[in-house]
Amino acid sequence: MKTCLTAIISSLMIFSPMAYADKWSDQFPHIKATGDIPGDCSYEKMSKKNYKGKTLKINTHAIPVMGEPTALHAEQFEKLTGAKVEVTHTPAGDLYSKAMVPFQAGQAPYDIVFGFSNFINDWKRYLAPVPKKYMNSPEMKDVTKSHMGVSSWDGTMYQYPVDGDRHYLKYRKDVIDNPEMQKKYKADTGKELKVPTTWKEYGEMAKYFNGWDWDGDGEKEYGSAEVMKKDDLMFAAFFSRSVAYAKNPRTPGGFFFDLETMKPNINNPGFVEALTDWVEATKYVPPGGTNFGLGDEIGSFGGGQTLFSFSWDDAFIAAMQDDSPIKNKVGAAPLPGANKVWNRVSNSWENQYNQAPYIVWGWAVGVAKKSKVKDMAFDYLCFFSNGANHQADLAIGRFGVNPFKNSDFDPNIYINSMGWDPEIANSYTKTLLDMEKSNNRVFPLRVPGVFEFTSAVATGTSKALAGQLSPQEALDEVAKEWEAIVSRVGKKAVQKAYAVGVKMEDNKL
């Protein structure tokens, strides 16, 4: 009886939006898969708002990642409410300053500013807290606990959740699970071909599958696509490789710094081992791969050029889109680990397996405190992430919108609306959900002057990738720079902010 009831309710939940589909999906084909989904900021609700004569100004990322959905939802919002929405597109590296310059000058040229969630410490004093009516909405109640934490500081939410990010491994399932390939790999290397669980295995497999046509499409394929371009996102790729060697669950009290002394850990042997692996990786990326930004990585793995990739969801979603040549040929798995992990207390390696998810957080967006159209701005953000838009956005890799709601982890969404193979949908949602449950997670820095810290990492690691410095020399340089930044910002200020992140990593928050 219970099973029967569940089936009826599930069917109703799946098909009920279809009733709205006729009314709204004709006008807005973007939501054709689900139609409008009832909620506080649904198409139906927004159509009843009247913002005629009002202008909303938004600064967002360049098209496509986040820039394209921002513009698309702006256009929809205009049609529904009569508002005028002006969208400015800015490269990722300049999002911070484009908002900070007017913020510090006491101006608000943009009502809504997009950025990364780790800007929160620097931005929060210039942003309006999310009003209670949105906090209490059913959509907000669906946001995962970790992403509520990501968007908030000291219990106040400053960033409206529109995205949830983490790094994980993506691989070509049609190769890794292919018995012929497994046999060939075993014969040639004496090792098993399987989803890599360590970075060393990842490197060995990537090297083996580098530079030959292993999928028979007449083109050469390569080992791995990674964000290696010296910009402000490569630091995240480096941390993804570092967590396995340097995040030791037995040494709480800080991954990036020793919280007590605020001495950087960034040049300890764990991080150096990760950078050494990364330098090695330059040998198995596609030609020009060391100049790949996020867009290149998405295009490369999503276009079927490489065996592996790791970073945000986007490359995986791009690979699973209908127009992808490798739809339903890819798999998701946790980031590889390592067979040893550095113990920074005993100053020695522990020879045991270690794996740590890196919760990279994601795109963040806030409303300027000095905006004169705050109500409209929050309505836009609420509309941006309403049920129908969110589900449609999730299916488009280049949009950069990734799961952050509990309901996003239901594999049926991907099977029914996006035509994913059930096995892949299950492995994808399980991979993401397991990260939420892990007790050995790493969160990015959320300290004052965060851009100085990440920029120093980008410069140091890119010098190592270019062969200008050895991994140890490069990270010693980064550590020296980090010490100088801590000293300039003030040890206490950085320590206080870092303590919040450490609490999350140590599972005390």
Added chain:
Amino acid sequence: MNFKHKYFFLFPGLFVLIGILIFPIIFVVRLSLSGWNSYNPGLDYIGLENYIRLFTDDPRFWESFFRLSFLSVTTVILQYVIGFALAHMVWKDIKFKRFFRVLFLVPMMTTPVIMTVIWRTFFHESLGPVNDMLSIFGVAPKWLTDPVIAKFTVIIVEVWQWTPFMFLLLLAGLLSLPKEPFLAAAIDGASPVRKFIYVTFPLMAPISIGAIIIRLIEASKIMDTVYVLTSGGPGTSTETSSFYIFIKGLREFQMGYAASMSFTYLIIMIISLTIIAKVLTKLLLKE
């Protein structure tokens, strides 16, 4: 008209000059004496701290400066040679002279950022057409990922974009040259090469100096090409002073420190360009 009236008429121009030139420089100097950054906005006073840091603890700034010197001198020399050759070519009576004059100016009329994006696509090592074509000969240069080659890629794009500017100035110079020396050389039976070495080139010297200095000033601010093409990479191999100042000021938001770098850079450029202009004048206008 008395003395005071003269000043009255000078005032609007003076006011504009103060507003757009003097005030920003004074503000940069004041900013450079502050610790303005993302967590501490405001013009506090920290004395010469930023300058001390720059001169004692920031080798990256000086490395980027020497890199800039190499890039700007190389690009301007190439632009001068190619620009002079092209201007000389269309100065003569050749077919489709007008067409070529316009054609050679096209790169300069395009938007640098857009064109650099296109060049980046051309030089993309796995998807770009350049390596696709070169693969016929079995070569695939690492245009954007090799620290040495990447510098030359930047030079190629800069030369392509700004040679037309040099061409335009030099063509204007050639068209304004007096005809008599050329007639005299022709009567003396001078070959085209001798005519160029002993007549055209010396007569063009003052214009050449002006063109080279103008282009050196512009080239020393090279930023958009580096920003779009390589982001200063691989590593820091194409990072120039202006790009480094941009990173410190507008990416890391160390406004005070970036201002001290900008002001130091301005002083260095004024001194070095003055020296270069004097040396060029001495070399080219010795007679």
